[in-house]
Amino acid sequence: MKEGKIRFLSEMQKQVNEMERLLDRIADGDDASLPAQLYRYAHTLKGSAPIFGFASVGAVAARIADQWEWALEEEQNKASVCFVRKSVPGTKADLMQLKMEWNILQRELLTVEQNGQGDWQPAAALSGTLLVVDDDAALRSFLVRRLELDGYSVHEADSVDSAKLKLRERTYDLILLDLMMFPLSGYELFDELKEDPTLKWVPLIVLSARSDVRDKVRCLMLGANDYVTKPFEYDELAARIYSLLSRTRNFEQLAFRDPLTGVFNRRYFDHQLELELQRLARDPAPISIAFIDIDRFKRVNDTYGHAIGDLVLQGLAHLMQQHLRPTDFLARFGGEEFVAVMPNTTGEQAVSRMESVLQLARQQPIAEFEGQSFSITFSCGVAEWVPSLPMKQWVVLADEAMYRAKEQGRDQVVLAGYPEEAAQRISTEAGAGLKRVLIADDDSILRSMLASRLKKLPLQVAEAADGEEAFRYLSGNEVDLCILDGVMPKLDGFGLLERMKSDAEGRFRNTRILMLSGKKREEDIAKALRLGASDYMSKPFSLIELEMRVTRLLETER
Template sequence: MTTQKYKDLVEKRITQTLQEWSEQSQITEKEIYRFLHNLKGTAGTVGMKEVEALAESTMLFFSDDSHKNWSMEEWGEYLFPFKTLIDKNSSSIMINPPNSANQLNNEECRQSEILIIDDDVELVAILKEALEKQSYYVSIALSAERGLKKFYGSKPDMILLDILLPDKSGIEVLSQIIGKAKKEYIPIIIISGEHSKEIQLHAYSLGVMDFVQKPVDLDLFLMLIKNRFELKREWQEAIIVDELTGAFNRKQFNQTMKQLVSDFKRTSRIFSLALIDLDHFKKVNDSYGHLVGDEVLQAFSHLVLNSIRVEDTFCRFGGEEFALFLPNTNAASALLVIERIQKDFSSLKFSARDEIFQVSFSSGITEVTEAAQESDKLIEEADQALYASKNAGRNQTTLYSKLLSAIKKDSVLNVIIVDDDALIRRIMTSHFSTWTPANIATVNIKSFANGLDFLQADWYSSEEKYIVLLDGVMPDIDGVEVLERIRRTYPEVNILVIMLTGRNNQADIVHALQMGADDYVIKPFHIPELLSRIERLAYRFLF
């Protein structure tokens, strides 16, 4: 459906609602508030800026908690201007959505992520908005516990940390994460109203990069962030070895790929590429802690480095995923190498918390050919073979063949929209219906008009993944209560929740983040922005 048609639907809804209400003797204030709340979000989403602005200013005169009844003479003074506005001006500025959600790609998913650990929700909201305008992705934690969980779970590119947090001191958080942050080259910037010389000296002695005093000068702060990311990129370009594992890093991976492809084009010297991913590694971190997870990564890397030839190149591709280049080796011979390493690694025993556990890995192998001699193509083929191994039960290796490219991955991602605004549900369902993220066979789209219908529906399967778009203000059961029930009932590892909220609902934002919301988007939102967020979450969530 075109954006103009969405605009027409909004205008039709306004006209119909005012007509229906005009025929009733009284309307509750709660109904009026919800009408304005939904209208503000919908109008802004489809680009009707004047309607959005009028709805936002008019909402201030009404409350969602009031049970007062309004006559037409009373509410008409506030609402009939909407009819006048749409009759006079039918050419509101529209925001053109992308032709297809497929325009989003993995590069957008890999935009720099900044984790803010701070319970000052007003400052957090300001920083989030300003940073995301600069194309950073921002995740938020309002407590130390949530911040630590997000740090270990999402591996952010930078951390903004407050000293005063509700559950423990930011200095305690800093002490816990600084070692790993240094190894991963993650800059940490303290932002705090507590800025005595003693605190600053202690923070710098622990290893923070900067100490910014509140209140924050936004222009200077944004330039500081840009400067620190440029410095981070220089660090990354200056090193080729991953400090944690001893494997080469992504930079060396790219250089090796370029060199081997060039050699093949010049001399026809073949090589094979194996992508390796440790199975269920997140469960290791969740069950035994991230220090134990690091020990597993180090043990795996040590084993591989002692099992390959001098001319082979072993790289940490990202997280728990690795890559191995084998020059002068065809795919069948590479398979024998990987299977030997696979057998040796799966026999290793690790000890933690008085338990013994073992870890396996899955792998996919491809070989350079005349038909596939570009780096992107080779990575894609090895990736397809890797996911074939995972989908077949893990702890195995698959050789790429053309048959794999014809087989869709088995991964299923469910996007569930819970919003009482029918037009918002319709717009989002229409856009997401064409979304085809990488390595996912099926994206299922479901929508619910209220939280109660959603909670009572048979929507959950432990074998699938879910991203829930949850409106913060709904009749009967509001979004925060729905979120609480989701987190109480289902494993968090399978469900990501994005709250959709109005700008004035700061208390809802705070409560939602405290209850485990993974992100929030302020209404009105732009569909391309929302799609970008969801694709990034799906990328981190599934892979």
């Protein structure tokens, strides 16, 4: 059977090449007998492919045969020009798919044969989870199957909307994005990737049939890491993926990984937790953290030495990584302490998950050395985030719950308990004394950038997408500073200033205004200041300078 498959694939390659040649001649109107020849090639392939287990080839060949069956009926030959026009475009696409199928099957056969000999090594590839976004089903299927043969875990999406859904469900190491899709183009996904701080660092390769340099420049400026023009050689694409993943992981190892255990470090934890809270501000959902401390770890070091202690740390890190979800992340907080962040998880769910890990730690050795096994338990504190709870206080709550687990006898998981009224008090205290800033701008990307920057300061930050929305917010809330775009729909910044100035009740007398505008004329600046603006910045501007002006206007210490 193996010899038969090898011979079939060799003949299939010749047949597909011949069908391509015939199709070109048919399109040129060379010979009225050519359509029947093309049909016979497709019909032969349709019948023989399933015999060798190549059902996908047989299905494509059957489509081609169906499109050219009219050529066998002599009376239809008179109308062959009409039939040719209908049949040629679809057949071109089917022949392209047959060539991709041949590529896949040849690789699969080689893999099976050489794996059996024990000396085959896969082409250069890294493990990782990739997302292929393309509305071309044939190309998408080819890429998924081919990348899986190279050792990657591959998910697929046929539209921008389905890609957005998958990006919310799990974490990907790299995205392959088709630029020209229907009904939404790949450009629509750029906004999602740029606005979400947890996605903007995911490597992105754009695949496009457009070779216009303007498209390439636009994609690279929007954040793409590479741009590959269709049609492409798979080996070249595979090399680009490998190179990009290698560079990304080398950087990650240096910047964000604990060298001993391989899990994330404290620096990454602080950064990522802040990003998670920014995302929750836009899309509320439960999230919990678990603070883990190995029980009596000092005794392990004192009795067996630090080398064994290192093995224990590595073993626990490995155990937890195996039993956390892809969307969770684990960091070494310091010494024998770890912290796990679990998005979309309530406190009770996090307790259940960590108790399962603790049970596994009790049941099996965490490390072995020269025939000796080492077992441990750990104490764990879990805290669920509540709105407006500062990040540092959230971590402290989990840490305190962990210490209660120690005091209660170790080897257990404790949930940080604060009743509803206490949670409300935390929320109120967190917001008390903080000055409130409103960002009013119809540019969603700029608005998100400003909000992200200002949330690093001790401020409460709100957003409005147009002048009318901004006026409603200002009318119903005490706002210390409004960062106001000069040009917006419904009501522009100058119109909003006029409305605020004419307010008879004096509701806005304590609100300072920082005007942002692309207008740089002196009369525009003078008009803004005359209408009550406290400061004026022309676009484009430096984010650092903006932060300094906000600080000065609010007299807020960094």
